[in-house]
């Protein structure tokens with residue numbers, strides 16, 4: 001009999017730290033990807049130490065989620081030191097797969113472990129022939145290049161008979177992944193080893209080349225002043241927003257849907273994972289896409305959204321010409337994280353200040369939002385407070401068992417949103 | 422030293438034929454090559470001409486090949502008489518596999534310029550393709566690494582000897598979008614500009630948009646022609662001269678009187694004079710050493726490394742010797758501890774008095790709790806408490 005259960009894609013979330021890993025799993029990620037202290041692509045990220053990786057894997061497995069570790073830097077010989085032992089360690093703690101972009105790194109992984117290998121998007125796999133090649137070299141899953149549509153990715157999956165993973169949400173590189181060395185040559189920082197300085201986010205002016213043979217004379221375009229409406233960003237990409245394509249991902253049997261953002265805040269991780277979890281579950285229960293509320297994806301800071309190349313190849317509509325301002329586009333600000341709950345008392349590490357009378361919102365793990373108007377707050381020492389400052393720890397006595405748990409993200413509507421409301 | 426170079430006309434082939442060090446010419450059809458200008462017929466005619474002059478013609482197929490273009494691109498390839506060429510140069514690994522599968526007798530030249538910087542990867546690529554005849558190595562490799570790689574493989578290796586460095590490739594029409602937004606009605610087939618940013622010290626990067634997308638180049642040319650002896654002792658087989666944009670990118674836009682013959686002659690006889698006469702500023706940033714990870718340790722707090730099995734808690738906030746902390750693991754309050762602050766110092770901690778959120782005295786702090794501890798006079802937010810070794 002034909003299996004009629006809808007395809008259930010994996011929701012894969014970024015985990016730039018152990019805290020974010022736990023958060024992503026608690027908010028509904030089927031799998032998380034994170035890096036150790038070396039070999040990944042985010043030199044500035046906090047990342048996880050060995051013991052944190054072990055704790056993260058134990059936590060994720062306890063909740064039925066998987067952990068993939070990124071080894072996706074394009075390494076030079078001297079960076080390879082210790083990689084084999086690290087692979088052995090990852091295998092010993094039960095890591096579910098490693099994400100690799102470099103054949104040399106893959107060679108080490110294969111020599112020292114039997115860890116399943118996912119090919120990073122950094123390898124820019126664009127077609128079936130390339131997928132077949134990587135498969136023959138030992139790759140189990142391809143994180144396809146961001147330039148591919150859902151339909152093309154499905155073709156690769158079918159023709160190469162390999163698992164496929166696509167980005168569904170987050171910031172995008174404007175270049176073909178792995179094909180940008182601006183930072184290497186202009187700032188002495190290797191973008192393919194985690195040192196990108198994000199030159200594509202700068203505003204640029206353009207002067208026609210004096211020796212151009214073209215008979216059409218183009219005007220000079222001034223760069224404008226950064227941070228003003230006149231600034232020109234010609235190589236900065238809008239952020240990807242794939243919610244409205246969820247049905248296509250499911251019908252085309254894309255195996256894994258990846259959220260970008262290992263450098264982003266816990267607020268971003270919680271909001272995005274929670275939104276996609278709810279939407280996926282609703283769709284899989286048979287609800288139509290039109291009933292899905294996407295406003296939660298506007299909560300955390302983001303650039304203007306576009307659908308990248310998911311449906312058709314990204315064109316000029318995907319360029320974030322105005323630049324800057326991702327904070328202004330957020331409907332909420334990040335207040336903090338519930339670090340602990342003891343009986344009727346919760347402790348929140350504050351990312352921004354609050355005062356009595358403010359209405360704050362808790363993002364609960366079941367996907368709901370719990371508003372609370374602050375009528376009582378105190379320091380950890382028990383002293384009552386009227387105002388609490390950024391980077392302090394705030395305690396709130398709760399009057400009933402509200403469903404708030406340690407790990408919940410706390411947010412507040414932005415002033416603009418409050419006024420609009 | 423062998424040179425290879427791109428050619429676009431019969432005159433250029435004839436000039437190459439007169440230069441003993443040039444044995445190979447690179448032919449770029451517009452439909453298959455990123456900077457291609459030739460029709461398929463022209464590419465084949467030039468290949469025939471090159472053969473008659475004893476030059477090896479190489480077909481360039483270096484566009485990126487998303488699934489939607491792959492078959493179309495293979496179909497274009499089939500319109501070409503491949504027997505006229507002594508090899509095909511590709512960048513896309515799918516294209517490489519396609520050639521290895523469908524045209525195993527055609528020598529394959531593989532561009533590994535962007536993403537392969539270790540000996541292991543290059544050796545494995547060599548093993549993966551039995552028809553491999555050339556490996557094109559990255560301009561980011563140092564002399565020492567080039568030597569190691571050339572020793573580790575049997576396939577001849579090539580590097581860029583002089584010419585623009587491709588910094589960035591995107592399939593998106595980035596320049597036409599700017600001009601359209603600016604109200605420019607009519608745009609040339611290829612848009613050629615200098616792009617500069619205040620945040621990039623106003624350096625002017627040549628940027629080109631054509632049907633294959635947008636490419637940005639470094640503001641200086643890579644120049645290794647004064648290091649030919651070193652390259653030879655590294656084991657480099659061929660040095661590529663990329664003069665495709667020689668006139669277009671030259672600083673100041675004036676004339677320059679360097680011809681291919683004079684470049685090849687001067688490269689061998691007086692490379693210093695050649696460098697001086699070069700129409701763009703030159704650079705060889707990584708030939709001696711590649712230090713593009715040297716700044717990374719500054720990007721990250723040294724405390725990251727210290728969150729190990731000895732780390733028991735982190736400071737969340739502090740006031741007058743009292744600190745609020747979060748416990749990573751169970752620990753007894755009489756454990757000997759050291760406080761590590763973000764700036765780097767580590768100081769011993771006297772026995773701590775710890776209390777729970779409810780103010781209860783604690784003998785043992787359970788993992789996952791927020792607690793108060795004193796005295797911690799040197800506490801800073803983010804500092805770590807670790808068991809003493």
Ligand code: SF4
Pocket residue numbers: 172173174175180181182183191196197198199200201
């Ligand atoms: S500068 Fe931009 S396009 Fe280049 S690697 Fe960094 S994020 Fe990607």
